[in-house]
Amino acid sequence: MIDAIDYQLIAAVQAGLPIAARPYAVIAEQLAITEQDVIERLARLKTQGLIKRWGVVVKHRQLGYRANAMIVMNVPDERVARVGALISQQACVNLCYQRPRQGEVWPYNLYCMIHGKSREVVLEQWAELRHDCNLSDYPFEVLFSRRCFKQRGALYARQIAKGDGPTPSLIGEEIKNKLSFGVHFA
Amino acid sequence: MLAxxxxxxxxxxQQDFPLSPTPYRDIAEQLGVSEDEVLNAFQTLSEQQMISRIGPVIAPNSIGNSALVAMAVPEIDLARVAELVSAYPEVNHNYERENRFNLWFVLIADSETHLKAVIADIETQTGYPTMLLPMLADYFINLGFELNLHD
Structure with missing residues (x-):
């Protein structure tokens, strides 16, 4: 379903499409395939869902959205999918995942993210969300971000030539096999 | 102020950047401006760090294994631990958050074995335990970030 060239293509585009008149042709030349092939492969990967979206990735902090809260909730298992789907549809919510509870230390199983221009705005949006989606029964915590130590797009595949791969001790057989066609995952 | x-x-x-040989020209036509204006504008946005990239957002866990990881680190030791964590190429986002669990980062590895090895290494290097929070379900379809254009 996904071949070696697809992985090389992802490695080539994940840092960003060139800002040039024929950007896909630039990528095509790097991979020694045609421009049309690049476009068709990206369209297919998008249709298949591996590429969740293809486009501009903004830096919300730089754009003035400095208040960023991760909200965690404890929702009964039988309701979590329904609640997750519901809050995902609200305009203020950016991400929504179910994750495993960690006992009493961290009893939360539903995570969502709200970005806003100020703390007050985010807290107002959270209050509305709780009300509109009937979340008042569920224990929660709001975790505002403080310092950002690192932010970059996920690096799923990297060309060896560009190379700062995993520490050598961590390279297992699986990665070595992938290295044989010139790409590995990190 | 943004133009x-x-x-x-x-x-x-954010969602459907044109997949055509001349995407910037297509955008220019849609917006009624010249291709050069679009290219220059994207160049500026990129230089000013307003955009991270024009590119793919990969569905979680479709390639490799990823997990959110949390650590509870004494305030006085947080900068050291954060720096150690950020140095791993497998770590993407790494944030301080206001909570007893005050360090939150996303790890992406090629396999679960690799992921666990990195986690073990981080625990050894930093001296603190981690809380591993893999994704069980993703409820969000549209990952774009909607800007308020009226302010």
């Missing part, structure tokens, strides 16, 4: 063209470029092309 109107910049706002449109930031807001309207």
């Amino acid at each position: 109107p063209l910049h706002k449109r470029l930031l807001n309207d092309y």
Whole structure:
């Protein structure tokens, strides 16, 4: 379903499409395939869902959205999918995942993210969300971000030539096999 | 302050950036400006760090294994631990958050074995335990970030 060239293509585009008149042709030349092939492969990967979206990735902090809260909730298992789907549809919510509870230390199983221009705005949006989606029964915590130590797009595949791969001790057989066609995952 | 063209470029092309030989020209035609204006605007947005990239957002766990990881680190030791964590190429986002669990980062590895090895290494290097929170379900379909264009 996904071949070696697809992985090389992802490695080539994940840092960003060139800002040039024929950007896909630039990528095509790097991979020694045609421009049309690049476009068709990206369209297919998008249709298949591996590429969740293809486009501009903004830096919300730089754009003035400095208040960023991760909200965690404890929702009964039988309701979590329904609640997750519901809050995902609200305009203020950016991400929504179910994750495993960690006992009493961290009893939360539903995570969502709200970005806003100020703390007050985010807290107002959270209050509305709780009300509109009937979340008042569920224990929660709001975790505002403080310092950002690192932010970059996920690096799923990297060309060896560009190379700062995993520490050598961590390279297992699986990665070595992938290295044989010139790409590995990190 | 963002120019109107910049706002449109930031807001309207997060989801379906044109997959055609001349995407910037297509956008220019859609917005009624020249291709050079679009290219220059994207160049500026990129230089000013308003955009991270024009590119793919990969569905979680479709390639490799990823997990959110949390650590509870004494305030006085947080900078050291954060720096150690950020140095791993497998770590993407790494944030301080206001909580007893005050360090939160996303790890992406090629396999679960690799992921666990990195986690074990981080625990050894930093001297603190981690809380591993893999994704069980993703409820969000549209990952774009909607900007408020009226302010």
